[in-house]
Amino acid sequence: MRFDVLTIFPGLFESVFSETIIRKAIDGGVIDIGIHDIREYTTDRHRVTDDLPYGGGPGMVMKPEPIFRAVEEVAKKYGKGKVVLLSPRGRLFDSSLARELADEGHLILICGRYEGVDSRVSEHLADLELSIGDYVLTGGEIPAMVVIDAVSRFVPGVVGTMESVTNDSFQAGLLEGPQYTRPATFRDMDVPEILLSGNHRKIGDFRLREAIRKTLAARPDLVRREGLSDDAKKILDEIMKEEETEIE
Numbered sequence: 001m002r003f004d005v006l007t008i009f010p011g012l013f014e015s016v017f018s019e020t021i022i023r024k025a026i027d028g029g030v031i032d033i034g035i036h037d038i039r040e041y042t043t044d045r046h047r048v049t050d051d052l053p054y055g056g057g058p059g060m061v062m063k064p065e066p067i068f069r070a071v072e073e074v075a076k077k078y079g080k081g082k083v084v085l086l087s088p089r090g091r092l093f094d095s096s097l098a099r100e101l102a103d104e105g106h107l108i109l110i111c112g113r114y115e116g117v118d119s120r121v122s123e124h125l126a127d128l129e130l131s132i133g134d135y136v137l138t139g140g141e142i143p144a145m146v147v148i149d150a151v152s153r154f155v156p157g158v159v160g161t162m163e164s165v166t167n168d169s170f171q172a173g174l175l176e177g178p179q180y181t182r183p184a185t186f187r188d189m190d191v192p193e194i195l196l197s198g199n200h201r202k203i204g205d206f207r208l209r210e211a212i213r214k215t216l217a218a219r220p221d222l223v224r225r226e227g228l229s230d231d232a233k234k235i236l237d238e239i240m241k242e243e244e245t246e247i248e
Contacts, residue, residue, distance in 0.1 A: 001155045003148050004034040004074045004081065006067065007111040008049055012141045021158060022149065030157040033148065036074060041066040050114050059115030067110060067121050074108055081106030083126045085117065086140030090129035093147060102154035109147060111140030173227040175219060177210035209235050
């Protein structure tokens with residue numbers, strides 16, 4: 001899997017990808033990340049990447065020429081990838097989209113700045129406009145980091161075991177349930193006894209039940225009956241009966 005990031009602040013990425021499993025994946029040749037300074041693709045001596053918006057208004061808008069040129073040069077050198085513009089106006093990024101993007105093999109991520117990017121980039125260059133949430137950041141660099149980290153987890157060989165990925169929050173439409181490790185008792189706080197029993201069937205049921213409880217309490221919007229297993233539906237019905245909760 002290859003990621004190419006186009007930004008006017010390449011230094012922001014140095015520490016992020018020099019640590020954790022991303023660094024290991026890079027060293028192991030599982031993923032490759034290229035950081036490209038958009039200023040290197042300007043043609044004026046001041047390396048200008050933004051200008052005043054047509055029609056007036058506050059702030060500056062990123063110019064299309066260096067961005068188009070950067071994408072074209074990256075594609076020429078590393079092959080055509082799916083071009084993604086990070087923008088508050090884009091499709092909301094979630095786990096299913098992360099999995100989908102992992103199948104692409106090559107992503108070219110454009111980091112916007114200022115008041116935005118000339119719309120000819122989203123209309124004629126980008127394959128996808130993507131947002132990581134309903135809020136506005138100062139630029140697309142942090143969203144690009146989020147996308148790379150989330151997508152990389154679905155690339156075989158990045159995470160130690162794919163079971164960890166499939167059991168993560170959101171993978172079954174549920175938040176992950178509680179997790180515990182040693183010691184079994186800490187400051188009079190005990191690990192649930194069922195987790196110490198060795199009965200994997202009961203442990204699985206406990207974890208599923210607690211995941212459903214957590215999701216109903218924190219993110220009820222995620223729970224959709226049609227996406228649940230038969231066991232999960234049965235547990236959901238029991239919890240709803242206990243708590244007199246209604247769900248779609």
